[in-house]
């Protein structure tokens with residue numbers, strides 16, 4: 001019987017050492033200590049022994065039972081630790097990665113100002129229209145009351161294609177395209193890129209951005225124009241603004257104006273910001289010329305309207321105190337990131 005115990009003990013030890021996980025270990029437990037296990041089957045043989053032998057062997061069996069249980073428990077601890085470590089290695093998350101290190105990018109200041117303008121006008125009942133960068137002379141000039149002989153064409157020299165198309169010099173063609181599809185009364189705005197054959201300097205570039213607006217209804221007057229312009233500028237500069245109109249010539253409006261805003265810094269006294277003028281020149285505007293209404297199939301005796309066109313780049317420069325247009329159009333991210341609004 002001694003020998004049998006020894007063999008069993010060895011067998012148990014090597015089985016336990018070879019277990020790789022807790023399920024296997026539990027199988028070993030059943031194999032040795034279970035109802036039909038190896039130790040139990042020895043116990044069944046006790047019946048055939050004398051009382052003395054039975055007591056002796058019974059003791060041994062009980063000792064072995066306790067030892068086996070202890071070994072199972074300690075092996076269990078080892079396996080548990082091993083399984084946990086394996087899991088940790090498989091499922092780890094590197095919490096040291098900085099979640100804010102990713103570069104998300106942001107809106108360009110020109111886009112920010114354009115979107116703000118769109119929001120302001122949409123809130124006042126205007127529709128935002130788009131137009132092509134490549135235009136015909138009809139939309140860019142003729143329909144806007146600028147015939148081919150007109151000297152105003154000189155001021156808006158641009159890039160022509162061989163087939164007679166050109167890169168639009170202003171966003172005003174959007175007025176004509178708008179009138180083709182929308183019947184009065186209407187309020188529209190049209191932002192976008194415009195192009196001119198311009199020598200580049202701190203305030204000029206051959207490509208820049210404009211924001212066009214037009215409102216056509218019955219009995220529209222200069223008072224409406226001033227109201228909408230003041231509201232827009234007040235929203236952009238986040239303060240009450242004062243404006244003034246000076247006569248300005250644009251063939252598509254009559255009367256035509258240049259609109260100035262009282263300098264927000266010096267309130268008209270003259271400073272570096274307004275170049276000692278006290279006023280800041282902002283945009284062209286006026287009452288839509290009857291010829292333009294006619295080109296849009298609108299009865300000028302029934303309807304009237306105002307229109308305006310402003311430079312988005314210039315507005316962004318004023319808002320963010322940028323003194324040169326070139327970096328605004330350049331690819332230097334260090335520059336534009338200063339104005340990043342995400």
Ligand code: DAH
Nearest residue numbers: 170250284285286307308309
């Ligand atoms: N298109 C003009 C320009 O580029 C700006 C302008 C002036 C637009 C008067 C208008 C306007 O709609 O009424 O210089």
